[in-house]
Amino acid sequence: MARIKNFVAHDDKRDNLKKIEKIKKEKRSVRGRVVDDWIIDAPNAHQSKSEIQATIEDLYTKGMRRGRVIEVQKRNVFIAEENEKGMPETENLWLCSVAKRHFQRAHRERNFVVVGDRVLFEPSAELQFDDEGQPVDTDLPRGVVQHSFARTSKISRKDPMRPDWEHVMLANIDLVAIVASVLHPEVRWGLIDRFLVQAEMEKIPVVIILNKVDLLSNEKLASKEFVEIYKRRVEIYRNIGYDVVELCALKPKKNPESVKHLRKLFKGKLVGFAGHSGVGKSSILNLMKPEFEQIVDENPDIFYKGRHTTTYNSLLQLDIGAYAIDTPGIRSFHISNYDPISLSYCFPEFRPFKCKYRECAHDHEPQCGIKQAVSEEKISPERYRSYLGILKGLSFREGEGDSTDATMIADLKAREQKRDEELAKEESLLNQDLKS
Missing domain, CATH: 1.10.40.50 (Probable gtpase engc; domain 3)
Structure with a gap:
């Protein structure tokens, strides 16, 4: 009889332990789910716009500062403090981390902090400040990002690793510069169209920049048929109303009006650069005289092969009174499914x-x-x-777009192979002459 009582008692204990674990699990879930104050100015049913603004002003009085994200490396966020006009002062840099509580919230983004985001950050408690409010005795003051402001615009795609997640590439920009090269690598009109769809959806002005136009005069690379199709495509976009700029970033003196037009177009704006790998985004950006010159391989042969040089997003101040976000090139750009x-x-x-x-x-x-x-x-x-x-969610490899583009690219590949064979043959004959 005692054995039966002990067995029942142990059984009750097991049930109680299961109930306790269930309650703890629910509390952990609630704790991580309910507290979500990441977007500080998000409209909600509990606060009016004036109350939200009052909350933000209160945070300012408590020492929080407003800044713009200029670079993200893993969990380190480089922030430029904003001035009274809301423009980032890139000479006043902070190295921040994101408050740990925000990693508990459910999110479906590859990175919920991206270059271009406007954030509120809290300076480290150990810092001391001068009369002008600037940190002293440190070259790179530290802080913690506590909140973000709602984005006014963005360019995003499906995350290649997790298609159900969103990969935001550009945030809070005033102009999208869609960069493509005519050849090496070949222009992907389908990729351009996808960027245009995103820009139209977000109501962001666009400029299409076509680089390496000097290669059109090389008959070994560009046939008459290719040039005709290229010119027709350019005319299509111009007839729609898009601003299309043609230039050669390595030889800007050949297209001075194009460079002048871009400088005028960029002035006073935050410009987001986007495009395929190796199309010359950094070279074009260097023409705008950024505060830090972007790394570009000086060998033209390497440049024309479309080598990938930029490895992460970065926000730069330009000499022309503008800002730009330089982005790594992409191989594909799969956007959300729209009705x-x-x-x-x-x-x-x-x-x-x-x-x-x-x-x-x-x-x-x-x-x-x-x-x-x-x-x-x-x-x-x-x-x-x-x-x-x-x-229909269809696309050719690397965003060629349609069968017309695929035929053009196949023709170009054949021409490149023929050119390489001719060069190899000439080199072989030259070596034989030297030996003899």
């Missing part, structure tokens, strides 16, 4: 045309105004195919 109405709005040339059905996908529906416009050459077939590819 037909939202996606078609991101193609400005589609907007004037109406369809019979309000929720027309512009694919197989009868009496479609977009398909009719394509047949009448009022909308280019190339852009229409790009729209369908994005809608």
